[in-house]
Each structure stands twice: as C-alpha cells, then as structure tokens.
Amino acid sequence: MIPTIAWRDDRVVMIDQRKLPFKESYVVCTTLAQVVDAIRKMVIRGAPAIGVAAAMGLALGARRIRIQNRAAFERNFQRLCDQMASARPTASNLFWAIQTMQQVLRDHPQASGEELKELLRLKADELLAEDQAINQAIGQHGQAVVPNGATVLTHCNAGALATAGYGTALGVVRAAWETGKKIQVLADETRPFLQGSRLTAWELQQENIPVILITDSMAGYLMSQAKVQLVVVGADRIAANGDVANKIGTYTLAVLAKENKVPFYVAAPLSTVDLSVTTGKDIPIEERDPQEVTHSLGRPIAPPGVTAWNPAFDVTPNRLVHGIVTEKGIARKPYKRSLKTLKQKRA
Amino acid sequence: MIPTIAWRDDRVVMIDQRKLPFKESYVVCTTLAQVVDAIRKMVIRGAPAIGVAAAMGLALGARRIRIQNRAAFERNFQRLCDQMASARPTASNLFWAIQTMQQVLRDHPQASGEELKELLRLKADELLAEDQAINQAIGQHGQAVVPNGATVLTHCNAGALATAGYGTALGVVRAAWETGKKIQVLADETRPFLQGSRLTAWELQQENIPVILITDSMAGYLMSQAKVQLVVVGADRIAANGDVANKIGTYTLAVLAKENKVPFYVAAPLSTVDLSVTTGKDIPIEERDPQEVTHSLGRPIAPPGVTAWNPAFDVTPNRLVHGIVTEKGIARKPYKRSLKTLKQKRA
Numbered sequence: 001m002i003p004t005i006a007w008r009d010d011r012v013v014m015i016d017q018r019k020l021p022f023k024e025s026y027v028v029c030t031t032l033a034q035v036v037d038a039i040r041k042m043v044i045r046g047a048p049a050i051g052v053a054a055a056m057g058l059a060l061g062a063r064r065i066r067i068q069n070r071a072a073f074e075r076n077f078q079r080l081c082d083q084m085a086s087a088r089p090t091a092s093n094l095f096w097a098i099q100t101m102q103q104v105l106r107d108h109p110q111a112s113g114e115e116l117k118e119l120l121r122l123k124a125d126e127l128l129a130e131d132q133a134i135n136q137a138i139g140q141h142g143q144a145v146v147p148n149g150a151t152v153l154t155h156c157n158a159g160a161l162a163t164a165g166y167g168t169a170l171g172v173v174r175a176a177w178e179t180g181k182k183i184q185v186l187a188d189e190t191r192p193f194l195q196g197s198r199l200t201a202w203e204l205q206q207e208n209i210p211v212i213l214i215t216d217s218m219a220g221y222l223m224s225q226a227k228v229q230l231v232v233v234g235a236d237r238i239a240a241n242g243d244v245a246n247k248i249g250t251y252t253l254a255v256l257a258k259e260n261k262v263p264f265y266v267a268a269p270l271s272t273v274d275l276s277v278t279t280g281k282d283i284p285i286e287e288r289d290p291q292e293v294t295h296s297l298g299r300p301i302a303p304p305g306v307t308a309w310n311p312a313f314d315v316t317p318n319r320l321v322h323g324i325v326t327e328k329g330i331a332r333k334p335y336k337r338s339l340k341t342l343k344q345k346r347a
Numbered sequence: 348m349i350p351t352i353a354w355r356d357d358r359v360v361m362i363d364q365r366k367l368p369f370k371e372s373y374v375v376c377t378t379l380a381q382v383v384d385a386i387r388k389m390v391i392r393g394a395p396a397i398g399v400a401a402a403m404g405l406a407l408g409a410r411r412i413r414i415q416n417r418a419a420f421e422r423n424f425q426r427l428c429d430q431m432a433s434a435r436p437t438a439s440n441l442f443w444a445i446q447t448m449q450q451v452l453r454d455h456p457q458a459s460g461e462e463l464k465e466l467l468r469l470k471a472d473e474l475l476a477e478d479q480a481i482n483q484a485i486g487q488h489g490q491a492v493v494p495n496g497a498t499v500l501t502h503c504n505a506g507a508l509a510t511a512g513y514g515t516a517l518g519v520v521r522a523a524w525e526t527g528k529k530i531q532v533l534a535d536e537t538r539p540f541l542q543g544s545r546l547t548a549w550e551l552q553q554e555n556i557p558v559i560l561i562t563d564s565m566a567g568y569l570m571s572q573a574k575v576q577l578v579v580v581g582a583d584r585i586a587a588n589g590d591v592a593n594k595i596g597t598y599t600l601a602v603l604a605k606e607n608k609v610p611f612y613v614a615a616p617l618s619t620v621d622l623s624v625t626t627g628k629d630i631p632i633e634e635r636d637p638q639e640v641t642h643s644l645g646r647p648i649a650p651p652g653v654t655a656w657n658p659a660f661d662v663t664p665n666r667l668v669h670g671i672v673t674e675k676g677i678a679r680k681p682y683k684r685s686l687k688t689l690k691q692k693r694a
Binding site: 021022188189190191192194197198201202205210211212213214215216217218219220221222224248249251252255256258259290293294296297299300301302303305306307308309311314315 | 368369535536537538539541544545548549552557558559560561562563564565566567568569571595596598599602603605606640641643644646647648649650652653654655656657658661662
C-alpha cells in the first residue's frame, strides 16, 4: 500500500492525489506554507489525512522557528497554527490536530524551544500511527453491519488515501472483506474532483476487492432496483447532535437510502466529532473555485463564461443516519448522548 | 437559433450534439442507416428530436427504395422501420414516429410507390413543424406553474436541441421568461454525456436567460437550502399510469424534491405518452457503453480496467410527479385518467 503521507528525513512527502490514478507523483514539503498549500489544493484530502498533514505541517514549521525564548516560540507557533487553520474550513480534524499540537506546549510548560520542536515532531508521529490504528478499529466495529453478499455503495474516497492508511468507510469494507464476506463496492465517481473514480476505484482495484463505477446520478436508480444493501460514507465534521458534513452528494444518498429503506452509515474517527458545534447548521461549508465544476480534470465541459456553484460539502441531518461507526464503537440515536459518551470513553 | 435538424435539399442535416458547445459542426445523412447511426451515437438526442429524426430518416430511406410494385414497396419500407426501431430502446417518440409513418401507407392504400415517397416526405416535414408548435403550447401551459423570482432546476437537456426547437422543460422556462418573469435556471451537468453543462447551459446563454451550472451531486444540498423553487424535466417515455422514464438522475431529483417539498413537473409532448405500457416497470431501460462512465468527453477519469455500469435512464414513479405538462394542458393525478383524456382530446 502506498502511504498517503510520510516523513522522509525532515521533509513531509505526500502522494499527489490530484494526479492519481494516472500518475504516481509526490509532493515534498519543507515548510508549513507548502503543507497548507497542499491541503488547500487537495494534493492531500480526506478529513483524517488532513488532520495528520496539519500536525506534520506544524511540526515542520516549528523546526524553522528561530528561538529567542519560550514566549517568543509560543507566539511564533501560534502564528503557524493560525496559518494552518486557514487551509480549509470544513474538516473538523484540521482544527482538532491544531489543538492537539497546541496542547503539547501546554503539557510542557518548562520545555525549551528545542525540546518543544522534538516533542511536536513526536506528537505528529504519534497522530500518524494512531490514525492507522483508529481506522483498523473502525473497520472492526463497522464490518458487523455489512451483510454477506452485499453491494455497498460509497461516495467520494474515505479510504487509505483519505487517512494515514486503511480508511474509514473503506476500512469498514476492507474489514468485511478480510473476514471473508463476499461483497462488492459501488463507487460514485464524485464530481467535481472525481475522488470516487480516481481514488476509490483505484484503491479497491489494488486489493482485488470488486468495485463497480457509476456516475453520481445513478445511485438512486440502483437503490430503487434493490441493487444496494448498504451505504457507508466518511465524514468531514460531525456536530454534537449527529448531523454529518461530508462531500457534496452525501445528503442526496442519505435521502435516497431512506426512500428505498437501505441502511445509511457514517464511518469516522471521534476526532471528526466536534462537540462544540451543536447542529449541522453551524458547520461552515467550503465553497471552492467554480472552475472545478465548469471543468473536469482541467478540461472545459461547459461553454466559456458560464456561472457555476461549487459547494464542496453538504450536511446530512442526523435522522437519516442509521449509525456512526467510530474507533470506540457504533454511535446510535440519540446521537447527542451516544457521541458524547464515546468521546469520553477510555480507549 | 441553430436548428437541431433540417432538410438541406434531399439530405438530413443535424448539428452534432456530441461536439457542442466547443465546436459547431454538422452531420449530413443521405441514407437511413446514417440517421440510425446518428441517433444511436447521440449526434441527435432528446425524445422529441429522436422522433423527428426517425420520421426524416424513414422519408430519406423510402426515397432509395427501388419500386417494383406496391407490395414490394411496403415490404421494403417495413424493413426500414425495423432498422429504425433498433436505434435506441427507451424513447417513446421513436416508435410513435415509426407508427405515424406506417400510417401514411395505410391511409393511402391506392398510392403508388412514387406517391408514397412524396407523402412520407410531407409527413416528416409536418412532424418537424408540428413539434415546434407543440413545444410552444407546452411552454404556454407550463409557464403558469413557474413562480416569479423562481430558481428552476432542470436535468439533462430538454431544450431546443432535444426537440425540433424551443424545448419541453426549457420551453416552459422560455415561456415564463418571455412573459417577463424574473427566473434563473440551475442546470445539472448530467454525467456521463454532460447534456446539462454542454447543451442546456449553452442554449440558455445564447438567450441571456440566467443559468447556473452545478454537478449532479449538488442539487440535493441546494434544495435543502431552499435555493430551488421548482424542478422541471423532460421525458423519454411516460407509461399509462404516469410513471416517467427520463435521463438517469431524474428519479433522484424527484425523491429530493419530495423530501424538500419542491414541486416536480415533467414537460413532454403527448407522443411521449405510451398508453400501451401500463407502468414504468415495463419501460425498457437502455444500458450504454460503460466507457461513457469511465471516461468524460473521451478522456479517462478512472484507472484502466475498472468495471462500470451505465443505465441511460431511470423511472420516476407517478406519485412523485406533481404534473405532466403537455401541449393540450397539464395532466394531474390520477394520471391513468388524465393522460388518456388528454391523448383523446382534439387539438
């Protein structure tokens, strides 16, 4: 498995997800600004992967701080955190990772700047390793809801490439597959960025898990024909009440699943759950460049000058969600209680 | 307005809709086989336009029959009809046009082959002109349901390019615009063939009717944000009970419209209503080449060797349809009665 993101000496290396599956190329970052740029331009994407990249970017940035004294280091580090926070607005994990890195400073009030640099690097390494373990645990909990023989519909890419490895929604698929269940995956292509056709199809192909590609507009028809037994998607941010922000098109699948009585599950680490946000209405939805919609893989698909909208995410109301699969178990309705309980549960 | 299809001397000329809006080129047909091929390859598409093309193709083919006697002419003509019927399976108008042309022979039992050739050409001309008038009438009936200030969502292209001119769903939009209503259109791009981004956006741009392009996955989110006041789509075949076969993705919009309490209308000529088909279950759904899904405008968007499905249409159950706008008025539930009544109504 090609790693999504890794250290190579003192540089952060990411596989360029804009180019996959046509080209396997890598972006090498030596500064925080380069990591911010890579997140913004979607070299790396997927909420858990963004969280890991943010932590690694901050560790990278911290190394460049010319230390005068502890107070100066803290001020400089805070500026790096502010810069990182501006990368993308929706994924909870970005802000969670920043807070986790800030906590390192609070946990070591006596540490010198040099020591903090080392501690931040260790924390970033820890988050990277932890994310893989979390995904495996999500897979273990989630595979129980996958019926043998099922066709599982997913949207976007919530796979190894969206995480430090293994995946959330695709982690559930992988775990079910590893237990020997005969399943196949229906992958929505996921316009405009085509994470489904480019990344999910490619990931599953690599492991010989059967995958069938469809356009985003076909999922409803196939559900109406009883060709889908389960929907599993990832999440970019989950509000305290269980409303789920995820890649644009997710809400549509949830409505179609309800109409056709197909179970609809979300798989995400608890770092995606943001208890400070009461409902989905308070989750900021990123609007991206309309050119992503007027073009496909950089090539125009519409007449010049046409206006386009490009909201990158939507919000699925909690009532449409059968369960939220986390590393500590599956949260069920009412989510306000179950999510809080899981967040507080010791590993 | 560029005509979708026209006679040029004794040839049938169509604007090549595969190339729009990037290139304005034309396909010239001198034989029935060329017209069949153009329909199959979607040089021309849209149920009413397919109907007109079929009639013109049969008139073209009839001219080439070397007449021995009336019986021989009839046998030859029947072969042409069979060939035309194989072009595409879903659009009702194709079969309706073939039947209409066959009726010419029945209506003139004494006519010679030479006379029949002329009569068939006249009938094809009549269908071409009639389709434009029908669309205008659909527009007049339909514009009444468009609120002033509305954002109207449409799917695929049910515009001038899908008909002999003016359009069905876009005919409703045009008529509302012509009465001075301030409206704007949300156009789904409509993967895989991109009729929305390529054709609908282009058509509306030409007439300065405000249009905003979105991906197919965005319609649900925008409905949930109360950004859509009306959905109007065309149809490829309507069963006697009001179930509607239309471009893949239409069913999804109807489900989303119900969930968000947005009126969902279908606009189509009565030639699209097939009373011989009881329900949508009996409408054949064309499956097209998976390469349309693994590619976009001929360029790969997925890893080589990936499996894909490509159903070209879906069926929207009658209960999700607020009204069917025809040239003789708007059919309402129960459709079994209203559609039959409208079909029998004198113009």
